[in-house]
Amino acid sequence: MTPGSGLAAFLLLTVSALPLPLSAEVSLLEFSALKGWESDNHEAALEVFRSTCEDMTFGDWSAVCALADRATDARTFFETVFRPLLITDGSPALFTGYYEPELVGSLKESERFSVPLYRRPPEAPETGEWFSRKEIEDLSVLKGRGLEIAWVEDPVEKFFLQVQGSGRIRLEDGRSIRVGYGGKNGHPYRSIGEELIRRGVFEAHQVSAQVIRTWVRDHPEEGADLLNHNPSYVFFREVSQVPAHMGPLGAMDRSITGGRTIAVDPEFVPLGAPVWMEKDGASPMRRLMVAQDTGSAIRGAQRGDIFFGTGGQAGRRAGRVRDGGRMIVLLPIEEALARIDGS
Template sequence: MIHALRAACVAVSMMCGAGAQGEVTHQILGFDQLEGWDKDDHAAALQAFLNTCPDLDDPDWTSLCAVAQNHPVDQAKAFFELFFRPVLTQDGDPALFTGYFEPELEGARSPNARYRYPIYRMPPEAKRNNPWLPRRDILTSGVMDGRGLEIAWVDDPVELFFLQIQGSGRIRMSDGSTIRVGYGGANGHPYRSIGVELVRRGIYNAHQVSAQVIKNWVRRNPVDGDDLLMHNPSYVFFRTVNQVPASSGPLGAMNRSVTALRTVAVDPKFVPLGAPVWLEKDGSGKMRRLMVAQDTGSAIKGAQRADIFFGTGDAAGQAAGRLRDPGRMVVLLPIQRAFALLPDELQ
């Protein structure tokens, strides 16, 4: 799992989880009903699909994966149209698209005056006890000291806080090397939005709050900022991820690298992991694109809830942080699976 929570939910969202869901409905669409379908790069989507489809074990999917592995790349659009049907699944909640990314932090293998904030592995007692200690106790009680649980030290506690929210990232070390870290577990306490807390305290209005606004406020107000970070009792631990090449994306929920602007995180209750997903994102910078459901997130709940992976680094983070848009999400399912969702009288 690439992250425990999503940055879009950190800032202001009081709607990150789905509300009381209504009746779930399914509607089979034609490909001509997918706005912009003919203009997309279907070959890029096919490559993303091939990255994870060999791990699918259902016969409907394994047979399609076998076909995809031998299908001409220049005929990718025909592959999707021949073997899939678009299914619009709705549960009564409006569509919401947000974004996430892989952050990069500056760090060192040993602490010094600059690099003072440790990235921790999960201690064994935290694995045995759920919930374990809250964030404040983990960081101030000394329970982590002298145990060799540090993966690295970084220079910015605010960036470390947001690394925990994303759940994975890269650490550029002072010796010129880079290490990759991934989600290694959590202390079991519920996440509390520090953006919502800033609004509650009357410091900002809801529409003013973003990840960057939060970071700037904490840095300008170090004492109150530290207290604000402690407002969230949830704490994420990490593990090193050495098997992923630097040129590839971080690991998603399917334990495969995710692809920038072709991977989407979904609620697997409604969307099968590994399935192609057609996104019609409205708002600023409209997006009409075929992606693949290769990730999940605890804040991604609902049939029309999706989180788009934007890539690695600051630019990706800025693009992901701005995204909070409506639209429509349509899942491409194997033909027999699509029709099996319809009521008997419509089959």
């Protein structure tokens, strides 16, 4: 994903308190209408909610967070303090998955480790477009400037690391460093999977992250061109201060939790809010999540990206998710009623 800095997170939280986009339609639901609500582990959801709640300082959220700290029964807390809202914008619900990759790398460039992960250059603007991915790679505008954090083996693994927004780099001596989102070049994200379908290389049901990896490696020149189809380029920062047992930093600059964190569009869902997820598909999920992250491809009232954790197994689980369903945000009672009134 694309977690922001502390300032970015503050701005997102502020925006979340503003009225919803005009395209939004809002329906007030009862907890009894949430499929599987009574069977979930509400205690686990409350623990994750508490981890970022203190950063929600607008509206009624400060009072809600104080109650969360004193809550002794999680389900009763959620049902007493919140009301479920179904927010739609005319687009169908879509759930995908993401994870924290783990790559092999080095702090020094070598024949094996030749693909650099860069910090954000000081001249890159905070807003607006800078050089595209192709220009950055072809013109070597970052090379040799001391912006390298580490080097990895494979351009396609670097690409997927940039898509995920954070990851761990396992060094040859057994140590690891962690990198997080450090900014981007301002260009919109374009799906290379969709581009492979458009070119007629694969049909939609055939495309997965592993299929893309294999195809790029088997077709080096065409593969490089495919990666450059996505002009968006993510820079990193080292965040090794985050303990190894905790998840990577999300958009609220706090660690996120596998199976309980969901990335959302903050135009519709406040960051930090509980979100009831009803994901359909081959592996249905009915679970109370917390909206602790965002992503450049996560746009719309019913768009959610589920964080599955760290490493290859989490990546495989995340890569299989592309399902419908519905997503219901829990808001404090007064704010929920205000949304219904259109204010």
